[in-house]
Amino acid sequence: MGPDEEAGDRHRMVSEAAKRVRSSPLSAWSLACVAFGLALGLRFGFDHILPAGFPYLTFFPAVILTAFFAGPRPGLVCAIACGLSAWFWFIPPFGSFTLGTPVLIALAFYVFVVGVDIALIEAMHGAVRRLEAERAINQQLLAQQKLHLEESQAQQRQQRVLQRELSHRMKNTLAMVQAVVSQSLRNATDPKEAATMASARIQALARAQDMLTATDWAASDVKAIVEASIAPHVDDPARLRLAGPRVDLDARHALGLALAIHELATNATKYGALSADGGHIAVSWDVGEGERFSFEWREEGGPSVSEPNRRGFGSRLTERVVPGYFQGHAQTEFAPRGLVYQLDGSLAADRHDHS
Helix, strand or coil: CCHHHHHHHHHHHHHHHHHHHHHHHHHHHHHHHHHHHHHHHHHCCCCCCCCCCCCCCCCCHHHHHHHHHHCHHHHHHHHHHHHHHHHHHCCCCCCCCCCCHHHHHHHHHHHHHHHHHHHHHHHHHHHHHHHHHHHHHHHHHHHHHHHHHHHHHHHHHHHHHHHHHHHHHHHHHHHHHHHHHCCCCCCCCHHHHHHHHHHHHHHHHHHHHHHHHHHHCCEEHHHHHHHHHHHHHHCCCCHHHEEEECEECCCCHHHHHHHHHHHHHHHHHHHHHHCCCCCCEEEEEEHHHHEEEEEEEEEECCCCCCCCCCCCHHHHHHEEEEHCCCCCCEEEEEEEEEEEEEEEECCCCHHHHHH
């Protein structure tokens, strides 16, 4: 620690001590009495060795210390007591309050010195208070600036995630349009019927996208979320098997589950059970003790499944992002009979946070 830092620490310690004494009337007036008594005792004790003409020699420090640590009122009272004591005992003629030209000059000198001292001390304390107030304002501004910077960085991160998600959703949408058209052409008997079927499925896909991005669900049932999210991908309702109790999800949980279902249904249409005529999907869910939520997506009757060599953003979405909405975890099993996705989490956290 350098000399400047040590001096700063000493100044802060002295200022804090003065604040504590000034904040307590008992301490302030006790200090004034002790300082006066000590100054008077020292003046009597060293009267025989002090040169003539210095009646206030021990009283000035007492007034200065009292005014600094105890405040202007105790300092002023101490100054009056010290001045009267010096006048009575140490200014000739001794033992009286006689007025004369020398006495008036001595008293005027004393009043001027202690008045200037008390005024300077109060001006210094005022400057310190203003400095501390400005420092507090600067710290508050710095904290606000830091908060704004963190919010700006968070918004930038969120914007990057949204941009990636938008790009991913656009690619998936185009792939889904292609899959819908191909499936419609394969199952239709004539071009007109194929065009009608493809148009209907593309419109359903658009409605599902609108639901994911624009609908604010206050309380959505899991069954309704599954049906609405998977509707654009299923050409026959019999290919979807649902099992589970009525469970209402808030907007955050509903959005997370819809994102996962949309991703799973997209992959199932392109590579899994929904890409084959005999394939179907079994979806089940449940709520256990402590509002623990479990969800399972199981594909059967589709092409043989093998784990891909490369895991893309869709896998990270279903296995990392969506489980975060539920403060839980998820796993994807690439079983030969069909893909199995399991999500386990909690419905309690967000409800308690928003209650």
